[in-house]
Amino acid sequence: MYFLENLGAELRSALSQYSTLELEPLWEQGGKFGDFSTNFAFQAARQLKKNPMEIASFLRERLLDRLSQKITVEVAPPGFLNFILQDEGMLQILREVFQKEEKYGYWDYGKGIRTNIEFCSANPTGPIHLGNARGACLGHVLSNLWDAVGYDVTREYYFDDVGTQVDAFVLSIEARYREHLGQPFQFPENGYYGEYVRKIAEEIASKYGSQLLELKEQERLKVFREEGLTIMRAQHQRTLSNLGIEFDVWFPQSSLKEGWLDRALSVLKERGYLYEKDGAIWFASSRFGDDKDRVVIRSNGEPTYFAWDIAYNLNKVSRGFQIIIDIWGPDHHGYVPRNKAAFEALGYDSKNLILIIYQIVKLFEGGEEVSMSKRTGEFLTLDELVETVGKDATIFFLLNTGIDSNLDFNLDLARERTMDNPVYYLQYAYTRALSIEREAQARGKKLPEIENISPTFGEPERKLIALLALMPQEILKAAVTMTPLRLANFAKDLAGEFHAFYHDHRVLGAEEKVEISRLALVKAIRVVLSNILKILGLSAPEKM
Template identity: 40%
Template sequence: MNDPVAELRSALDAAATALRGSGSETDADPGMRLERPKRSGQGDFATNAAMLLAPVLGMPPREIASRLGERLAAQLPVELSHFEVAGPGFLNLVMSDEWHRVGLRRLLEAGDSFGSGGARSPERILLEFVSANPTGPIVAASGRHAAYGDSLGRILEHHGHTVAREYYVNDSGSQVLRLGESVRARALGQDPPEDGYQGGYVADIAKRVEGAADESVDVRELADRAVAAMVDGIKATMSRYGVQYDRYFSERSLHEGSPSTVDRAIADVREAEHIYEHDDALWLRTTTFGDDKDRVLVRRGGEPTYFASDLAYMESKRERGFERQILVLGADHHGYVARLKAAFQALGGDPDMLEPLIMQLVHLVENAERTKMSKRRGDFVTLDELLDEIGVDATRYFMLQSSHERTLDLNLDLARSQSSENPVYYIQYAHARIASMLARVGEERVALAVADGCDWSSPAGELHSAERELIRKLLSLPEEIAEAAERRAPHRIAVFALELAQEFTAFYTNCKVVGAEPATLESFRVALCLATRTQLALVLRLLGVSAPDAM
């Protein structure tokens, strides 16, 4: 492991354990924290350990904090500059310049793998997201799912997991047929059926798809062609958006073959005796696993439900060796969670390994009004249109900056007129500035600055507070990655990226880099710039946002 902050935390744990003695409670207190105080003057790090130990030891918290500090000082004579006991019993730690310099050295050694591989038990994860029906173009709101799923995948991978991304294509069923009917109608110059798709894009497909107006071509066949055309469009949009899937998984493929995946899944749950017949339909007894009511798998008449496909798709994922299944669902699907969990268990799965994540809605606000989006009516803003307006980077950042469990209002007027005010440009600007500076000093000078033999790790003079703060920010990446991965929270990285850019800009404003005297100081600052650039590029990559060298 290459994580100076984690090492500090271990030292603190050791000190706390020693203080507590062997006779008392077994494990370290999980509530013990190594925090970064918000206010200056409260140390570089702070811990509440003493307050948690107080009831155990039966001593005043401040007294414990003082003893804890002394132990830590003995353990870390070089790293720890000094400590203070404050408030109700906080222990504030001030780290030495040496600790910061060593930290920078280790950042450079790790490069863009810093903060990677922290997962306690690496998993094979199948991450399914978007999966919007191929009966229309990708709408703007799906851009949130796409950005979230893609970024989450990148973060999970950096954290040490293996991730496969899939887009589930609903290419069978009545919706698809309805699309075929609508295309046929448009091709013949008629209005689509009332329950069909009214959007203008249907006419475009009708022009592009072969045989649309040819009544000898079956509507079902026409529907397939239309879906294929839609999927091509979806792939193009996703590609433009920087979202790569490992596979577009066809729902229909679940029904093909003999026995089909659907057949096998049903056989499995039948064998486990979770199935019964009622009213000529085949039901899955999901109530066994906490669902409100049982669910139909095969309708009266033999037609399998969409739920049967879901069951089979889960089966397929398990057969392919993914122990964890994450699926990003829209808020309008939260009613499915119970039955999906139940189905997963009926197949013999551990319910904790099926992880439906509910994404709250995106409202597009225009003229101070929320626009309603309906694919049927064709009344929507597409993701492509949004990308035309405000660009990939700004869109992705906007979609990622807030928690997925929070409704997002996307103000189109604002997005259009003030896209340059998007924080993403501030972050990219910091990256571009560094690139420009490093180019100015030249590759050889940079190489010299980071060379092992270079002695900037012990120059005369104290570090500037901006240097110290920037280094600590850089060193906090591993825990940010862990937090973002474990909480499925890419927005944490979006916030971190902005904070890192701010720390860098403060350093830039206060500390001259090129031409700093003595040369060892210039080397140190060049090295710090390089480490910052590497990490900015890394977090931008995790967000799926570009890291330009010039702006």
């Protein structure tokens, strides 16, 4: 049990002597008021309709009986509870960090609940661009977070290999293929003009030569489809892998043809939620809160994209997933109510279908917005971005704006000022801690067993240790509120405190007891930063 988790349990138990109310305390730094602070009494007072001061005082009385002398509890108007630790308590926090080491900050909160997180899922009609990249990074880090707090996470990529856009893509490849071979060709309406299509066509040409021209159209297109999609999929996989993003499952939409679509629709039909109108089949999503009903089978007999979504969710449930998380771009926000509706209609609780929408990414170059269109082929690919600014800066930049806010990506800044990216600030803190440890080793300083340390911690150390104690809670918060940015901000705080500490105080060369205490602190900081960097998908460089 983490230090603050334990203290929280004491608080809850103290509250239980006052009322039956169940409440989870939230901790923050105490600032000038102490090491830790909580608004627990306010939360309780709100629900119990009591005076916060009265509750805070009550809790303090009870806590004094239960806590050792090592923790001082103070009540500050209008109802804050502030905690001050002796050095022994501080040392206990460091001990926890060392004991849990690379698992410090991890929880079993999720109890191994099987969770499917689907993200990125860029259309295979073109390279992954900046917009997809935001979803990719968010999904990646959210997966890491959910994994860290104890969910059994499957990372999934939905590969849209069905539909009219893919058809246009296939025809575009064919046109380029013919062009490459000097044959007459007609570029399709709504085709894809990007250079990458040409490259795919050339790749196919070098594999098959001109023999595809001999095939019947249907068979020829089949080859272009299979080859083109295979190439694009490998490309997406490589692009994401370069960012350290790997998936457990690549799920082709076409595999839903094997019964899932029928199964999903027949469930809806049995339950009486489907009807026919104007030659199409409609799902009565408005009965579950959607604005209006939605078509699932078009009048030409083809299922809509939404129908595939319903089937996909049914498929996910059937594979044993209890929680389904999808991370979508802003253009999909209209699909949230209808998908939740369908999930309910299938007989499942839509609170287990978590649909996260992030906001748009805009690219600016030379002070002007650059339009990104897959059709015209004018866009910045994720590959190009990573090549320009590097893996870590890319991830951090895409995470460093709240999920609900538009993200304006300044390409000039990214190109010229990569050193200004806060990611280096974090990594530098880690590297710096590591280098102190290296230097200590070089000087023959050895950190004794933690039990044998009789610690001396001043104000600056206490602040840092308090942050270390808060870190597990921050991980949990970031996970349950789906906000990777929280963790990034916390990491910046920790790094900042550490940089300031380093500047003002010597570790090596201080008086022996102090030196040992600080060395232990530095090691703990290094461990915690390392864990955070890992969850954020960032590398922890030994040297920079």
